[in-house]
Amino acid sequence: MVRQGYLAERWASDGALRGREPFVPVDWDTALDLAADALRHAIETGGNESIYAGSYGWASAGRFHHAQGQLKRFLNLVGGYVHSRTSYSAGAAEIIVPHILGMPFFSLMRQAPTVEDIAAHTDLVVCFGGIAMKNTQVMDGGLGAHTAEDQLRALANTDTHFVNVSPLKDDMADFVGADWWPCRPNSDVALMLGLAHTIHSENLHDAAFLATYCVGFERFLPYLTGESDGQPKDAEWASALADIPAEDIRVLARRMASGRTLLGISWSLQRAEHGEQSYWMITLLAAMLGQFGLPGGGVAYGYGSVHNIGFAGRRQPNFHIAAMDQGKPPVNRYIPVSRIAEMLENPGGAYDYNGKRLTYPDIDVILWAGGNPYHHHQDLNRLRKAWSKPGTIIVSEPWWTATARHADIVLPCSTALERNDFAAGSNDTYITPMRQAVKPFGNARSDFEIFSALAERFDKGDEFTESKNEMQWVEHLYEQTRQRADSAGVELPEFAEFWDGEQIDMREQLDEQRFALEKFRDDPEKNPLRTPSGKIELFSETIAAFDYDDCRGHPMWFDKQEWLGSERAQRFPLHLVSNQPKTRLHSQLDNGRTSRDAKVSGREIVRINPEDAAVRKISEGDIVRLFNDRGACLAAAVLTECIRPGVVELPTGAWFDPDGESLEIHGNPNVLTRDAGTSKLAQGPSAHSCLIDIEKFTGHLPDITVFSQPATQEA
């Protein structure tokens, strides 16, 4: 499908008509020729730096048909593209963690204290952001067995006590029997500081641990005590910010210091303004307790955010599962992934990022495969405007998502069910054959076929395919994996046997790992961390030297633009939690039955405390309008005591369905969320800092349009 105006005028056409003009069906050769022409034009006029293919998104499991992998391999063969760094999931953590703990965030979190260790050793688990069961059914690359609930149930049957620090009670399963601390969203750092203050003032901290394994506690201390700024960060101070009684904070602090304590922190805390601070501060708090590297102690970073953190145990693959080689990127230009709207708005504009001063490229072509920016990005009305600027937008998608609707050239891609492949999660012990279940629908092609055909148009077809077809590639990647496994002492069956069989569990063949922080604790001289000091950096000279006003040399509380304690709350008095949806993965299959059955009057559900509903005369099932100065959307109200007053929850993933310019009618929270970097350090997304108001919707309720095919016009 090609947008009508684009077919007539190519890149000279009006980009503001994206998503508003009919599509014209064309054959594959025409579509691919148009796409190749647009790329060639971009390369000739602005160079490969004018092609953006950051192409963020989850797509589908499968080692070979990895959408971005296919796209990037193709573009690297024709001179490269501007790519994206870090993720929407953990953008802030990915940058701060290497500074303070000297390892990549994703390695750190895979070494979270195990459920078995917690059951055997831990007295108290304090989880900031809970352990939301809804999130544990998911793992990048696919999950072999969904065991998190059973594991957590087993843990709940021990003497371990749980505290759920979250605006939502059901971020912790009922069967866990946790104490619920309904803190104000985004106040966690203040709460952690309050806990730290009690621990320090009552001399309950582990001074030996701080001296041996950490640097910089003494540089942080004057801030904690208030010596440096006149404000002690004591329990009273924390209580006023977090809305948790000061006495509870003191009692919990003492309890934390009296036994084995594990602190959990979900990723959501860093998807917020100054999101870096929560990860730094929890590290500091745990360092004061001195239990890093002890079984069931320290911090579980991202516990419960996806399945395999903590629930994966110590037996994890010690070799890499093979993937299609993406080649060497000829262009080394990138943006922090969530800065896309800003990049499109402001070519040449300068910005700070992790100690660097960078400028935004001038983008002429966007090429997207395997993601849905009209799902994942914040402030979608802003994105929509910025999205009108490039000359050409090409999207490979199986479905008529809002992103496909906002493209010039839509390349219909097959789904995982229509292809042959194999799956293996990133630290899972399973490898699973994915045999084609049905033939591709209509004229759909796989990304491999699409990018092979594009590569041919640049005389790179054979280089792209290496003269292998789908099944040959699948076998090739599996065999490569088998060899790597073999070198690591894991025996996998030959391809034919694997392909005809069920999924394979390697667990029994894998050794129990000893985690990096355990080895560090055993011998910090021999096994230093890869930080400048070799120790845990409670003060970072590196970060301090960046001289950022929104991220200093040690963790601290920053006032925020957007939370219940800010001035803005007088205009928009409700904090919006736009968390991950229960009934789908992001926006995927929102058009499917499971997701649609969970909606009310065809709209996504917004949960609201009965107090907040009563003031606004909102009743159960009412259609309501959520709004702020960035946008507005409709949703169906459900009243619940599970959410603290002043907070509402509208999960992500309802397909963006704008009615004109001012109202989204389906319940997509990203027309409301804030599109700003966490800080100059990480420039991560900050969706979880968002204020809104709600009112009963009394207008005529428009029909959902996003699940039907957009208008087409014959050529």
Ligand SMILES: Nc1nc2c(c(=O)[nH]1)N[C@H]1C(S)=C(S)[C@@H](COP(=O)(O)OP(=O)(O)OC[C@H]3O[C@@H](n4cnc5c(=O)[nH]c(N)nc54)[C@H](O)[C@@H]3O)O[C@H]1N2
């Ligand atoms: N407000 C708010 N926004 C958020 C978040 C939040 O907490 N709050 N969370 C953020 C996070 S953590 C994430 S990870 C993002 C997720 O954002 P995305 O990963 O972009 O969301 P998905 O819906 O998984 O998009 C994947 C798309 O790929 C398509 N697809 C599937 N298989 C294939 C394939 O084989 N080939 C091609 N070409 N396409 C395929 C699917 O149909 C779907 O449209 O959202 C972010 N957005």
Ligand SMILES: Nc1nc2c(c(=O)[nH]1)N[C@H]1C(S)=C(S)[C@@H](COP(=O)(O)OP(=O)(O)OC[C@H]3O[C@@H](n4cnc5c(=O)[nH]c(N)nc54)[C@H](O)[C@@H]3O)O[C@H]1N2
């Ligand atoms: N079912 C399902 N599971 C998923 C996904 C999905 O789309 N669907 N997506 C997966 C992906 S890509 C990711 S990145 C992970 C994300 O994992 P998380 O980031 O952990 O997920 P969220 O659901 O955004 O947030 C978890 C909870 O944190 C709470 N929370 C929000 N803000 C605050 C705060 O300021 N303070 C405190 N204390 N709590 C807060 C919210 O109540 C929310 O329910 O989930 C993964 N799991």
Ligand SMILES: [Mo]
């Ligand atoms: Mo994510």
